[in-house]
Amino acid sequence: MDQPAQQDTSQLVRRPCGSSGPELSVLGLGCWQFGGGDYWGDSNQENVNVVVQTALDAGINYFDTAEMYNDGRSEVFLGKALKGADRDRVVVGTKVWPTHLHPQTLRTHCEASLQRLDMDTIDIYMIHWPCHARTYPLFVDSAVMGVTLASGTATTPALPEAVEMLLTLQAEGKIRHLGVSNHGVERFEEIRQLGGEYVVNQLGYNLASRGAEYEILPHCEKTGAGVIAYMVLLQGLLTDRYASLDEVPDWYTRTRHFRADRSPKTRHGEAGAEAQLLEALEGLRALAAECGSTLADLALQWAIAGMGITCALIGTQSSDRLQRAVQAAGHTLAPEVLRHLDTLTLPLKEHLGPSLDIFEGVANDRTR
Numbered sequence: 001m002d003q004p005a006q007q008d009t010s011q012l013v014r015r016p017c018g019s020s021g022p023e024l025s026v027l028g029l030g031c032w033q034f035g036g037g038d039y040w041g042d043s044n045q046e047n048v049n050v051v052v053q054t055a056l057d058a059g060i061n062y063f064d065t066a067e068m069y070n071d072g073r074s075e076v077f078l079g080k081a082l083k084g085a086d087r088d089r090v091v092v093g094t095k096v097w098p099t100h101l102h103p104q105t106l107r108t109h110c111e112a113s114l115q116r117l118d119m120d121t122i123d124i125y126m127i128h129w130p131c132h133a134r135t136y137p138l139f140v141d142s143a144v145m146g147v148t149l150a151s152g153t154a155t156t157p158a159l160p161e162a163v164e165m166l167l168t169l170q171a172e173g174k175i176r177h178l179g180v181s182n183h184g185v186e187r188f189e190e191i192r193q194l195g196g197e198y199v200v201n202q203l204g205y206n207l208a209s210r211g212a213e214y215e216i217l218p219h220c221e222k223t224g225a226g227v228i229a230y231m232v233l234l235q236g237l238l239t240d241r242y243a244s245l246d247e248v249p250d251w252y253t254r255t256r257h258f259r260a261d262r263s264p265k266t267r268h269g270e271a272g273a274e275a276q277l278l279e280a281l282e283g284l285r286a287l288a289a290e291c292g293s294t295l296a297d298l299a300l301q302w303a304i305a306g307m308g309i310t311c312a313l314i315g316t317q318s319s320d321r322l323q324r325a326v327q328a329a330g331h332t333l334a335p336e337v338l339r340h341l342d343t344l345t346l347p348l349k350e351h352l353g354p355s356l357d358i359f360e361g362v363a364n365d366r367t368r
């Protein structure tokens, strides 16, 4: 097969984030890794400064963080690394945890994010996961910031009041654009009906997790919302990092791709899809070799080419890997290679189905 890609431009292409959001570079920098913690290991500010500067130099303008990432340290590290940057040329997105949507708590948490980022305004403020009575207990269990049963904040926040506060914070200039993350069609429509304009829905989307294609990607396109794709490399699995599935650390085998007893950290309780995953990985690696490319490059390029995708995130603390990703993002895959990638991963897509939540079983899907 011919080379998979044709050179586009030396600059990263930008796309409008939905019908009213800011323009984002097709590759964005995921900052969950910044600040150090159990999940991603060590992190130091000097290195993060280099990675962020590499991103800026390469034309990346979108930086993605959340209050939950490493107990707020991701925001602190990102804020420091962006200190000298031209604020008008940078788009910073952060997210509020659903248990923090009681109006006064929401204000406190929004202002705390601003303080940690050391900024006057958040460019895109997203609700990290839908706030819904059915799934709320799942978040209370895993929430570590500011939720205490004794204080009474463990009652499910009322979404209309949360939206009212979001609009107040937006009117005060603390939030530039509103967004959501992990919202399936029903949850997204519910919040849209309450008012405000949501410029983006951030969704897990990669060659091995294509549930978004069934309903929510077409819905975002129809309603004029941008999409930021996360876990495009499936936490390093869609790279040449691991020679076998046995090498993948516990934290990264919690997804529905792996059988539930694979890791004590797993919550989904399902049989997994390891056979389909292995078969897909084998085919993807063979295609990458045939094309003179790498699995990571193909995975990134495929996501960037996805339906309605505005920006695909890469999470990395390596400026070398980031530079490589920038090069990959500057190339467009030929249609026949895209079709081949779709075909190779179709059995996995069909096995996992339309569920968007890759950490919980279908019955507990928090995006519905």
Ligand SMILES: NC(=O)c1ccc[n+]([C@@H]2O[C@H](COP(=O)([O-])OP(=O)(O)OC[C@H]3O[C@@H](n4cnc5c(N)ncnc54)[C@H](OP(=O)(O)O)[C@@H]3O)[C@@H](O)[C@H]2O)c1
Pocket: 029, 030, 031, 032, 033, 064, 065, 128, 181, 182, 202, 203, 229, 230, 231, 232, 233, 234, 235, 236, 237, 239, 240, 241, 296, 313, 314, 315, 316, 317, 318, 321
């Ligand atoms: N909204 C949500 O609920 C949600 C959920 C998850 C993530 N996110 C966002 O999406 C961002 C990206 O997702 P993610 O970080 O979970 O997953 P990811 O980008 O799919 O994978 C990140 C991992 O891949 C490794 N990696 C990157 N390039 C590589 C390469 N070429 N070869 C080998 N390993 C490579 C990185 O390690 P090194 O650091 O060593 O390069 C890191 O361990 C996050 O930072 C966060 O901002 C959002």
